Amino acid sequence: MTTTERGPSRYVHDLILHSSPEELAAGAVPFLRAGLDAGEVAVIATDEPTAALLQDALGPHDRLQVLSQADVHPGRTPAAITALRRLADRWGGDEPQHVRIVGQTDFGATPRDWLEWQRYEAAVNEVLRPCGIWGLCTYDTGVLPDEVVATGLRTHPHLVTGAGRLANPDFVDPAGFLRGLPTPEEPLERTEPLLDVVDVRDYIGLRHAVGERLAALGGDRDRLEDLHLAIDEMSSNAVRHGGPPVQLRLWASADRVVCTISDGGTGMDDPFAGYGPAHGEDLSRGGMGLWLARQLCDHVDVVDDGAGLTVRLTTALH
Template identity: 70%
Template sequence: MNAPPDQLGPATFRHDLVLHSSAEELAAVAVPFLRAGLEAGDSAVITINDPAAAMLRDALGDDERVHVVPRHEVYRARTPTAITAVRRLVERETARGRTQLRVVGETDFGRTPREWLEWQRYEAVVNEAMRSWPSWGLCAFNVEELPPELVECGLRTHTHLVSAGGRRPNPHFTEPADYLRALPVPDEPLEATEPLLQVVDAKDFAGLRHAVGARLTQLQGSRDALEDLHLAIDEMSANAVRHGGPPVQLRLWASADRVVCRISDGGSGMDDPFAGYGPAHGDDLSHGGMGLWLARQLCDHVDVVDGRDGLSVRLTTLLR
């Protein structure tokens, strides 16, 4: 049996999962979930695809506290911006005097396993990133449409399961840090080819920046994407010099569809699987700590490899 809202403790983040195979099955769970929130003084956001979104909105009637938000406005191209988008929604509604925000969401995992990985990470990271935010998420996973790997992700990253029979602890839930560490870092075939640029012991940061820029300007593709990548490489190179240990190495590869850069250092590494999903020092940006956070927003894929020989950050940008 579900506990009444006032018996669930302080209004902090809850991350629930509903597995369904149709819009009707989802509505049977999501409508009571949202109605209970409205009765408790919460507001609601629906960010799922039609026809389920329309079904939920119609069932809840004309209530100004219910907002339908297009999926692409929440689940944006880069995962840190999705976290920021949800936080802004919570801030907006709590500023209006709401107790918390209830969200029925449907993650857009993308089309390829490489895209899936970023959102698999997101589903785990959000448990930590939203921990102190007064919100309650009900994530909808369609078992008829999602591949088994992503259904498994849902089971590993949500603390509770919800069905028409009620809400219960999820026995498959894995601590987010453990789940993130267990996710594989995919191979990048370009790294087995001759790099466009290789620096084995970077000491001249200005010279390194110029050398990278010269190679990037020779490539075909979106100028904006390449400029974003250049900024991300600058940030990661500066981090390696400032926080890592020598030697700082950089290798750059390119193909017709993507550019890959790996920055490595010989320091003691960084055992923080949540790094880069928000500024290291919170909203006070004057203390720095934004490098990896910016890189995750500027590049399509960011992989952090903490090995015995130091830390490597691999940046990938698609040449759209």
């Protein structure tokens, strides 16, 4: 079932493309003012020059909130999803009211960084469906790479311009978009691993072996502890829910650590997995492993090749 077949969503995900401050203000200011006039809370979460521009155009208002860019879009995508849910809980109100947010994402400096936010832009259409948020994402076409702009056009159902709001003809079903994204190659996987366990039987022994290898790397302690926890969660998931054999491989270079956990089970055809707890707010039911891993690691890739499932975790050492 596609997202559109599931019926309307409370979450609204719009895009404004701009190449100048004036072009941005022409679309964003009426968007925010309409929310304020309707009794909604309006939020600006952009860089400081953009926030100042929009504030000056709107003037003071007791329901206008100005947050830092990092408040709404922190460094990793699960933290951004959590931040938006909290804003919805705090200011979203009952239907049909929303909290209106003009947000600006820092996509990072490399294609590997972009990919995590490309996934995010598609996934939020599904995972934020219950949230009373009307978001307007700002994309500066003079700054952002063409690849990122193209993603924006494929992941936002509506476009906002100075002339108004219109349906986006380039929007595609989020699940299909996510399934179509490539899995980046990882050169470290072509080198000799630090640890290669081809058939995990001793889970406790595996945990200790991974910990010893990571401790010997001398990287940032907190990052390595986070990675160790994510590996532990993914290994446990593979043993409990996948089919044998479960294999773990670990590599490291001077700047990053890579770990793959594979199983021989039936796979998992859910492109939204790990962008929220599997059972929503009921954390007692489990389903936290992949959600936790996405919070703990810089990059998480899930590969279902028809012969089982592989989860690849990547974290910078410093």
